[in-house]
Amino acid sequence: MFHRPKPPRTAAPFPRRRQLQRSTIRCMPVTMKDIARDLGVSVVTISKVLRNHDDISEETRKRVLARVKELNYRPNLAARGLVTGHTYLIGLVVPDLLHPFFAEVAKSLSRVLLKKGYYLIISSSEEDEELEAREIDQLLGRSLDALVIASSCLTRDILRGIEEHGTPYVLIDRRFAGTPANYVGVDDEAVGVLATEHLIEMGCRRIAHLRGPENSPGVERLKGYRDTMAKHNLPILPNYVSEQRTVDVQSRESGAESMRQLLALKPRPDGVFCYNDPMAMGAINSILESGLKVPEDIAVIGSGNIHYAPLLRVPLSSIDQHTEEIGERAARLALALVEAKTPPRPKSIVLQPSLVVRASSSKTRIKPRTQEK
Amino acid sequence: MFHRPKPPRTAAPFPRRRQLQRSTIRCMPVTMKDIARDLGVSVVTISKVLRNHDDISEETRKRVLARVKELNYRPNLAARGLVTGHTYLIGLVVPDLLHPFFAEVAKSLSRVLLKKGYYLIISSSEEDEELEAREIDQLLGRSLDALVIASSCLTRDILRGIEEHGTPYVLIDRRFAGTPANYVGVDDEAVGVLATEHLIEMGCRRIAHLRGPENSPGVERLKGYRDTMAKHNLPILPNYVSEQRTVDVQSRESGAESMRQLLALKPRPDGVFCYNDPMAMGAINSILESGLKVPEDIAVIGSGNIHYAPLLRVPLSSIDQHTEEIGERAARLALALVEAKTPPRPKSIVLQPSLVVRASSSKTRIKPRTQEK
DNA sequence: TTGAAAGCGTTACCAG
DNA sequence: CTGGTAACGCTTTCAA
Numbered sequence: 001m002f003h004r005p006k007p008p009r010t011a012a013p014f015p016r017r018r019q020l021q022r023s024t025i026r027c028m029p030v031t032m033k034d035i036a037r038d039l040g041v042s043v044v045t046i047s048k049v050l051r052n053h054d055d056i057s058e059e060t061r062k063r064v065l066a067r068v069k070e071l072n073y074r075p076n077l078a079a080r081g082l083v084t085g086h087t088y089l090i091g092l093v094v095p096d097l098l099h100p101f102f103a104e105v106a107k108s109l110s111r112v113l114l115k116k117g118y119y120l121i122i123s124s125s126e127e128d129e130e131l132e133a134r135e136i137d138q139l140l141g142r143s144l145d146a147l148v149i150a151s152s153c154l155t156r157d158i159l160r161g162i163e164e165h166g167t168p169y170v171l172i173d174r175r176f177a178g179t180p181a182n183y184v185g186v187d188d189e190a191v192g193v194l195a196t197e198h199l200i201e202m203g204c205r206r207i208a209h210l211r212g213p214e215n216s217p218g219v220e221r222l223k224g225y226r227d228t229m230a231k232h233n234l235p236i237l238p239n240y241v242s243e244q245r246t247v248d249v250q251s252r253e254s255g256a257e258s259m260r261q262l263l264a265l266k267p268r269p270d271g272v273f274c275y276n277d278p279m280a281m282g283a284i285n286s287i288l289e290s291g292l293k294v295p296e297d298i299a300v301i302g303s304g305n306i307h308y309a310p311l312l313r314v315p316l317s318s319i320d321q322h323t324e325e326i327g328e329r330a331a332r333l334a335l336a337l338v339e340a341k342t343p344p345r346p347k348s349i350v351l352q353p354s355l356v357v358r359a360s361s362s363k364t365r366i367k368p369r370t371q372e373k
Numbered sequence: 374m375f376h377r378p379k380p381p382r383t384a385a386p387f388p389r390r391r392q393l394q395r396s397t398i399r400c401m402p403v404t405m406k407d408i409a410r411d412l413g414v415s416v417v418t419i420s421k422v423l424r425n426h427d428d429i430s431e432e433t434r435k436r437v438l439a440r441v442k443e444l445n446y447r448p449n450l451a452a453r454g455l456v457t458g459h460t461y462l463i464g465l466v467v468p469d470l471l472h473p474f475f476a477e478v479a480k481s482l483s484r485v486l487l488k489k490g491y492y493l494i495i496s497s498s499e500e501d502e503e504l505e506a507r508e509i510d511q512l513l514g515r516s517l518d519a520l521v522i523a524s525s526c527l528t529r530d531i532l533r534g535i536e537e538h539g540t541p542y543v544l545i546d547r548r549f550a551g552t553p554a555n556y557v558g559v560d561d562e563a564v565g566v567l568a569t570e571h572l573i574e575m576g577c578r579r580i581a582h583l584r585g586p587e588n589s590p591g592v593e594r595l596k597g598y599r600d601t602m603a604k605h606n607l608p609i610l611p612n613y614v615s616e617q618r619t620v621d622v623q624s625r626e627s628g629a630e631s632m633r634q635l636l637a638l639k640p641r642p643d644g645v646f647c648y649n650d651p652m653a654m655g656a657i658n659s660i661l662e663s664g665l666k667v668p669e670d671i672a673v674i675g676s677g678n679i680h681y682a683p684l685l686r687v688p689l690s691s692i693d694q695h696t697e698e699i700g701e702r703a704a705r706l707a708l709a710l711v712e713a714k715t716p717p718r719p720k721s722i723v724l725q726p727s728l729v730v731r732a733s734s735s736k737t738r739i740k741p742r743t744q745e746k
Numbered sequence: 747t748t749g750a751a752a753g754c755g756t757t758a759c760c761a762g
Numbered sequence: 763c764t765g766g767t768a769a770c771g772c773t774t775t776c777a778a
Contacts, residue, residue: 028458028539028754042765042766044765045764060763072538074514076754077515077516077756078515078754079756082769083756083769083770084757084770087451097479103470104471119496122494123493140447141449141450143771166402308654308685311625311654312681404771405772406771416749417750418749428747430748452773453773455754455756456773
């Protein structure tokens with residue numbers, strides 16, 4: 001009936017032997033306990049020294065620090081996180097790391113977070129909804145402090161699990177209709193407007209659009225394009241909006257394919273606004289292959305302003321989305337969420353895009369050879 | 374003198390209240406304890422069900438699973454890792470995520486690992502030795518199962534801490550002289566040979582080299598270049614090997630700058646082998662800016678065969694390093710290390726590079742317009 | 747088939 | 763200033 005008093009822990013029968021059977025033989029790293037035993041102090045003391053508590057004598061502190069350095073001790077952050085409920089780990093989910101847009105976001109995000117002592121754990125969904133769900137599950141299981149997501153999902157279902165779990169999150173690039181969420185992205189309708197206005201100004205009249213997926217950037221850029229065409233009383237000819245809605249992962253190939261279909265139309269377009277830069281690269285390829293010229297026969301503009309856009313076969317005009325700033329803002333927003341005592345009101349940050357003109361859309365005869373960079 | 378027996382834990386005074394003060398008010402996720410209390414079983418039972426132990430009655434199993442699903446319970450992987458000593462987390466350290474080579478490696482690595490239930494945690498050192506050391510420290514503190522590293526360090530010092538800590542690791546792309554380590558990369562000397570032989574075959578005689586950093590790829594590619602020039606009795610003219618040894622992060626700019634210096638030399642080179650593709654892109658830019666033509670006046674070849682090489686202003690000849698395979702092999706090697714009971718002998722995997730000819734080096738008059746892709 | 751106890755490496759709390 | 767104790771959420775062991 002009575003519980004036997006635990007024997008004092010210090011009197012363990014095999015003091016230097018780990019009791020639990022580990023799966024590997026590999027020797028474990030140094031722990032506080034090791035140092036404590038070594039120095040004849042308690043683990044608490046070690047812990048305090050390491051976290052700069054000021055209720056430790058200078059002498060003890062010195063001894064501890066010396067031994068810590070000597071043994072190259074590293075605190076186990078997982079264990080620490082377990083106790084404090086704070087892991088200093090922030091998750092990032094993107095559709096494709098190879099896509100320069102997301103690589104750039106990851107980079108600027110990471111830079112800001114690192115400065116504050118946070119660490120980024122990145123996950124690529126390959127634009128696959130199911131994989132994304134699994135990866136987010138994994139991430140939630142690792143008790144991150146926050147999550148930054150460029151979701152490949154078309155519905156907000158994915159968010160429910162995250163909210164239930166209680167991990168704060170920031171959406172980037174793509175958002176969902178419905179209840180507001182923390183979001184950082186570009187004004188996608190403005191992207192469509194800017195691109196289309198520019199092509200019109202360059203003298204294009206039969207402007208086609210290689211559209212993106214059914215997510216918010218895809219839909220809103222399309223809307224910007226449609227509205228602008230309407231505003232200028234320009235018709236959108238049949239099949240001038242590419243039907244396939246493929247994904248970021250294979251943008252270039254899909255851009256090439258859609259462009260081929262557009263080229264078969266008559267009359268054929270004299271300008272194309274592409275959902276993103278990789279699609280535009282594919283489109284340009286198809287146009288050149290067919291023997292036509294860019295921009296003389298067909299002007300092309302993309303979006304994203306990827307860093308090598310100026311160096312392409314035909315330097316690519318694009319809509320700059322302020323990629324770096326998206327990462328920075330998302331990082332700051334995420335940090336604010338983590339540090340907030342109580343979940344603050346969702347905040348939506350929408351950046352204004354800007355036009356970058358290069359050769360692929362400059363229908364003037366004097367094509368600048370090296371316009372920038 | 375005697376320790377008071379602990380009161381039985383089940384008789385805690387405030388059963389539904391967490392005792393520990395967390396830094397945030399945010400409600401904590403569901404735990405096994407919650408489910409156990411809920412169902413009137415022990416946490417052990419829950420734990421066993423979740424890990425498919427077969428000593429649980431079908432009925433209990435069903436009840437548990439139902440509740441688990443209902444509450445959307447996710448096991449805390451950090452806590453699990455603490456006990457099992459196995460986190461299913463593998464770290465990747467690269468100099469620059471924006472560099473397509475490393476992005477591609479990350480992608481293929483992640484793909485293989487994910488299939489086996491492992492998760493990749495990526496870290497970009499920005500080609501900064503000190504930052505790299507800090508990041509590796511962080512990673513080690515998170516008790517990863519293994520580490521994959523493309524180190525920006527020139528010496529193997531960084532490895533000591535890792536070995537002391539006992540985390541198995543695989544080097545990729547760059548290796549260190551001295552004791553053998555697990556490594557996956559391309560035969561860099563062969564890269565230099567292949568590139569130089571090709572330029573010679575194209576009729577170049579005054580071949581320059583925009584060299585990389587003082588790490589193994591940089592040094593070995595340089596050696597391949599030197600040896601090949603010697604073999605063909607071709608002189609390496611003064612200053613024909615660019616002196617700056619800048620880094621991957623700013624390759625393009627550094628390539629452009631070095632090329633400008635080469636152009637000022639007389640005689641000027643008629644062929645350039647660049648350490649990597651971004652440098653080659655910068656070099657081509659400088660050449661075109663100076664009014665000369667690629668490849669007619671100066672042929673250029675890079676290394677890495679980045680995916681957009683065919684789409685550049687001048688489609689870029691390159692040495693393919695089998696980037697994807699590097700990632701795959703590194704993943705498999707890392708998994709082997711994790712699963713090994715005892716550390717196996719270090720294994721070095723060296724892939725043979727292959728030549729990809731495009732316009733930037735085809736000195737024949739008939740330049741193929743679209744050679745591939 | 748079930749679960750109490752001990753332990754993973756750390757921090758919070760509080761009594762000395 | 764110091765350190766014992768309990769706790770974080772989980773798994774392992776072993777007795778019932």
